[in-house]
Amino acid sequence: MNRITLATITLFILALTTYGLLEWYGAKKETSSILDNATNPEFIAENLNSDVYKATGALSYNVEAQRMEHYAQLEVTHFEYPRYTLYPKNNKPTWQVTANEGTLYNNNRVKLKNRVRLIATDEESLIQEVHGKNLEMDLKTNIISSEQTILILGKGFTMYGSGLIVDLNTTQMTLTEHVQTIYKKIKK
Template sequence: MNRLYSLTLLFFLIAGGVYGIIEWRNSSTPQLQAIDKTLTPDFIAENLHSNVYKHEGNLAYVVDAHRMEHYPELNITNFEFPQYTLHPKNDAPTWKISANEGILYNNNRVKLEKRVRLLATDPDSLLQEVQGKYFELDLKTNIISSEQEIKIIGKGFTIDGKGLIVDLNTNQMTLTKHVKSIYEIVKK
């Protein structure tokens, strides 16, 4: 029986040694990690240009971007250097809004960040440009809002403030907090 115990003990020592060597070799090789699907875009577009139409067939907006990444698991689309050309109701003049970064959510809301600029395309518009760090745009209603500091540039004036709501369909602008205004005399 002493011989049987010795062989069994030898077998378990060899098996343990082989198992230890295999585990040691596997730990020294890099393991492939599972890729998280939420961090992988479904598709990527470079130099994007897209026209979006209303149900009636009229142009709603045009979006251009250097790069776009769509994440279906998160229900978002990221943009690098997006520019939206917005076409308000009643054939009102178009507006352009651009930023360094943008995120489009499934509810047609866009968050624009870093060097955001809203530009009037109508040269006769009293309001020519609105600048800020962060704007939210509702693509269904053409309403732009921000709670951050903004600068409004118009013909003969500049207004600094904080908080803004702009309805492009009615051309109404609401400034939440006025900080200062500078008026210039415009010579004709």
């Protein structure tokens, strides 16, 4: 093989490699721009305060949040510092749920995480507060659950355990695993 043929073949392979790399980077850019569009929120709300009603016209729940981002393509809504006030029956609030973060899915399930607190609005309630890392709420059935470690504060006691199911319709609370309960003397 002479030098001209070798130079021509080398130049052809170099051009083919350059073309292949440019096509590969171009395809990669298009894919990442499609993903970027899916991760951009469709709309954002600051200092959100929203009431949601049942089909009967009764108030179902109220949600407040410092910030809300709705992602239409992903069918999720993300909240920063949400506070849900739940009205399962008689239009009387029974519980407030707060967290640092929350995600509402299109099936009306909310996953709350980071410093989650379930607070009784009735001062006479035996259980006053429930603390945990994560809680899930089904806004259709009014059932709250968690598989994580739970701290329950009540009138005169503190309870530790894991696995919690709360049915707000019947006000029944079930702790899957009880670890410890500490009773305190109540001063009268």
